[in-house]
Amino acid sequence: MIYTVTLNPALDRAVNVERLMDDDTIRVISEKHYAAGKGIDVSRVIKELGGQSVALGMIGGYDGLYLEGLLINAGVMSQLIKISCETRTNIILKETATGKQYVISAKGPDVSPVEIGQFYNHMLSITDMEYLILSGSLPPGVSPNIYGQLILAGRNKGAFIFLDADNRALEESIGFLPTGIKPNIHELSRLVGRELKTEDEIIDACKSLHSKGLKYILASRGRKGLLFSGDGMIIKAVAPPVDAESTVGAGDSAVAGFILAHSLGKSLPECVRLACASGTATAMTPGTELCHREDVEKIDTEVELTIL
Numbered sequence: 273m274i275y276t277v278t279l280n281p282a283l284d285r286a287v288n289v290e291r292l293m294d295d296d297t298i299r300v301i302s303e304k305h306y307a308a309g310k311g312i313d314v315s316r317v318i319k320e321l322g323g324q325s326v327a328l329g330m331i332g333g334y335d336g337l338y339l340e341g342l343l344i345n346a347g348v349m350s351q352l353i354k355i356s357c358e359t360r361t362n363i364i365l366k367e368t369a370t371g372k373q374y375v376i377s378a379k380g381p382d383v384s385p386v387e388i389g390q391f392y393n394h395m396l397s398i399t400d401m402e403y404l405i406l407s408g409s410l411p412p413g414v415s416p417n418i419y420g421q422l423i424l425a426g427r428n429k430g431a432f433i434f435l436d437a438d439n440r441a442l443e444e445s446i447g448f449l450p451t452g453i454k455p456n457i458h459e460l461s462r463l464v465g466r467e468l469k470t471e472d473e474i475i476d477a478c479k480s481l482h483s484k485g486l487k488y489i490l491a492s493r494g495r496k497g498l499l500f501s502g503d504g505m506i507i508k509a510v511a512p513p514v515d516a517e518s519t520v521g522a523g524d525s526a527v528a529g530f531i532l533a534h535s536l537g538k539s540l541p542e543c544v545r546l547a548c549a550s551g552t553a554t555a556m557t558p559g560t561e562l563c564h565r566e567d568v569e570k571i572d573t574e575v576e577l578t579i580l
């Protein structure tokens with residue numbers, strides 16, 4: 273089974289208003305709610321593409337229960353530890369008159385040592401973990417070294433482990449050697465401590481990470497697609513140009529495509545192809561909406577793969 277981890281999930285409220293005004297009541301035209309957070313995005317895309325995973329995480333309060341219910345209704349399996357503080361809410365505000373979008377992201381609830389301990393022990397008790405996907409930011413009270421410990425726990429279970437994190441959460445856990453990472457170009461630049469612009473610079477950065485024992489790097493480059501390095505191969509995937517609406521969640525979708533294809537026994541080039549198609553299909557959807565299966569299947573046939 274594929275397990276995703278979201279330690280700081282969110283209830284996303286996507287609100288449409290005609291125009292923001294500072295001196296009058298602003299009426300909401302429409303409002304949609306989504307279960308969000310990077311690991312949860314991965315689980316939702318895996319489900320959309322016909323696969324199954326279990327979303328692990330911590331939720332609190334009414335909004336946390338609401339989030340859990342959204343996942344149940346979407347057919348996404350979850351095992352969420354209950355915490356005492358309320359799950360965060362992010363507001364994605366769209367001004368329909370101008371098309372402008374504002375994302376107001378909350379930092380998340382305080383998590384006590386007892387609660388993170390409960391989460392950790394729950395993870396230790398899982399017996400069918402084949403894949404472990406660790407994604408996203410950490411809530412207050414959880415140390416950046418948590419991912420390193422989860423990587424060790426996953427490795428003891430023989431899981432294929434993928435990490436998608438930034439800054440200290442990435443730096444402090446990379447030495448524990450997840451099987452692979454999915455940095456975007458800015459995250460990879462911060463990780464190696466130099467700005468990476470060209471393909472050759474990215475490939476050099478990947479080589480230096482391989483020399484430290486990291487097996488796979490799936491570097492995402494927005495509309496320039498993906499560059500994968502591992503098993504002695506460099507694989508480049510580029511999708512045809514699309515009308516990008518919002519790239520929020522594109523990276524999570526790329527992780528979902530890669531892991532789902534890998535779990536189905538596909539070759540690495542095919543995994544990178546589905547990653548690229550899934551990311552691109554999510555870039556085509558508005559706001560925080562994720563990809564649709566029909567778009568992914570269509571783009572999958574159009575992705576240009578180069579094996580260097």
Ligand SMILES: Nc1ncnc2c1ncn2[C@@H]1O[C@H](COP(=O)(O)OP(=O)(O)OP(=O)(O)O)[C@@H](O)[C@H]1O
Nearest residue numbers: 456492493494495497516521522523524551552555
């Ligand atoms: N504008 C775009 N047009 C086409 N494809 C895109 C676009 N943006 C993203 N993609 C696809 O999605 C993949 C992941 O996107 P990106 O590099 O933006 O990830 P990210 O920065 O980690 O995103 P996030 O963390 O918000 O999920 C890209 O490698 C590419 O395949």
Ligand SMILES: [Mg+2]
Nearest residue numbers: 436456523524
């Ligand atoms: Mg990302």
